[in-house]
Amino acid sequence: MNAPLGLGILGAARIARSFIAGVAPSMSVRVVAVASRDAARAAQFAADTGVGRWHGSYESLIADPDVEAVYVPLPNGLHAEWAIRALHAGKHVLCEKPLAATHAEAAAMFAAARRAGRVLVEGFPYLAQPHALKLRQLVAAGEIGRLQTIQAAFGFTLADRANIRFDAALGGGALLDVGVYPISLVRVLVGARPWRVHAVARWDLGGVDETLVATLEHADGPLAQISCGFAASAHRYAVIAGTAGVLRTTYPNTPPAGQPGIVEIKRGVAADLDYESIQVPALNGFRAEAESFERLLRAGPDHWSGATAAESLDIMATLDAVLASARSGRPVELAPAR
Ligand SMILES: NC(=O)c1ccc[n+]([C@@H]2O[C@H](COP(=O)([O-])OP(=O)(O)OC[C@H]3O[C@@H](n4cnc5c(N)ncnc54)[C@H](OP(=O)(O)O)[C@@H]3O)[C@@H](O)[C@H]2O)c1
Structure with a gap:
């Protein structure tokens, strides 16, 4: 039996609290240290979360020999810098979604991982759920025929204008x-990046997209529509329609406490067919993701249930193209994956 993977966390982020609570019962992963730019905040964060060691700077955490891998829940614009610094320091990296702010940053991160001989992955808790594995199996097995359309959404209300978002x-x-979730779902189900995207956004005065919808065209694949936003009541769902059936899902990070994961499937083409509910075990998404990361490090890539490097790069290329289309008002074609 291996010793638990020793994880260090950069930043006293809100999501890091959920991550630490989710991972706490794990036998294979242990959060051994946290860091903040502010020493007092780091000490308080460690005390609040029960983590045994704190560092008053990110530099100090990535130099800690007991930290084997680093979890990066920093603002998106800082993922590339700190993932690359951690990789250079010899740490493996589990980075929060989106992997970076641009595709160029993401490519630089994977190049740094290759140079360092260390592993870099993007964390999507929903992809570690049996629920997502079931969805992928059903689609890959042709249970709903050839994919024709995908509609996938993720939105919520964000009132705090001081938020990093x-x-x-x-x-x-x-x-x-949040748009990265439906875009990642489309990517893993379709198996390729879109060749062209069209997007429309409503912009916040601070210059970020507050609400956005996009159409993704796949060569020899489905047309997909995604939406996301900070100004609507919370919603998260996907409808995946094929030539022989339909799937409906909320692709949750963690299903509500005490409830199983549910995938709904209609088999056949008639309008009056009922949906069958397929129940799958529900896990804590952060724990499932962290344990899958540990298996990836100890036993190899087949043990990782999350996005591969090729998928993460396609997701980032799609995000770049969607933003460019929303800004220009024109369709944007993507270069083929290299
Ligand atoms: N997988 C999921 O379910 C999920 C959910 C929510 C968020 N996320 C991702 O997690 C990341 C963090 O999100 P969050 O909502 O947890 O963020 P947050 O609470 O605002 O925390 C971000 C942390 O980054 C550090 N930081 C470093 N430089 C900063 C700067 N210039 N301005 C602000 N903070 C700075 C801060 O830590 P110190 O000051 O302590 O160093 C801060 O606590 C994002 O990438 C987001 O996409 C993922």
Whole structure:
């Protein structure tokens, strides 16, 4: 039996609290240290979360020999800088979604991982759920035929104008924050990046996209529509329609406490067919993701349930193109993946 993977966390982020609570019962992963730019905040964060060690700077955490891998829940615009610094320091990196603020940054991050001989992955808790694995199996097995359309949404109400999500310089905006979920879902189900996207956005005065919709065209694949925003009542769903059936899902990070994951499937083409509810076990998404990361490090890439490097790069290329289209008002074609 291996010793638990020792994780260090950069920044006293809100999401880091949920991550630490989710991972706490794990036998294979242990959060061994947290860091903040502010020493008093780091000490308080460690005390609040029960983590045994704190660092008053990110530099100090990535130099800590007991930290084998680093979890990066910083503002999106800082993911590339700190993931690359952690990789150079010899740490593996589990980085929050979106992997970076641009595709160029993401490519530089993977190049740094290759040079360092360390592993870099993007964390999407929903992809570690049995729920997402079931969705992917059903689509891959042709249970709903050939994919024709995908509609996928993620939106909520964000009232706090001081939130990092409204700061363009930190990689804010609804697309990078929550639009990355439907875009990642489309990418993993379709198996390729779109060749062209068209997008429309409503812009916040601070210069970030507050509400955005986009159409994604796939060569020999479905037409997909995604939406995201900070100004609507919370909603998260996807409808995946094929030539022989339909799937409906909320692709949750973590299903509501005590409830199973549910995938709904209609088999057949008639309008009056009922949907069958397929129940799957529900896990804590952060724990499932962190344990999958540990297996990836100890046993190899087949043990990672999340986005591959090729998928993360396609997702970032799609995010770049969607933002460019929303800004220009014109369709944007993507270069093929290299
Ligand atoms: N997977 C999920 O379910 C999920 C959910 C929410 C968020 N996220 C991702 O997690 C990341 C953090 O989101 P969050 O809502 O937790 O953010 P947050 O609470 O605002 O925390 C971000 C942290 O970054 C650090 N930081 C460093 N430089 C900063 C700067 N210039 N301005 C502000 N903060 C700075 C701060 O820590 P110190 O000051 O302590 O150093 C701060 O606590 C984002 O990438 C987001 O997309 C993922």
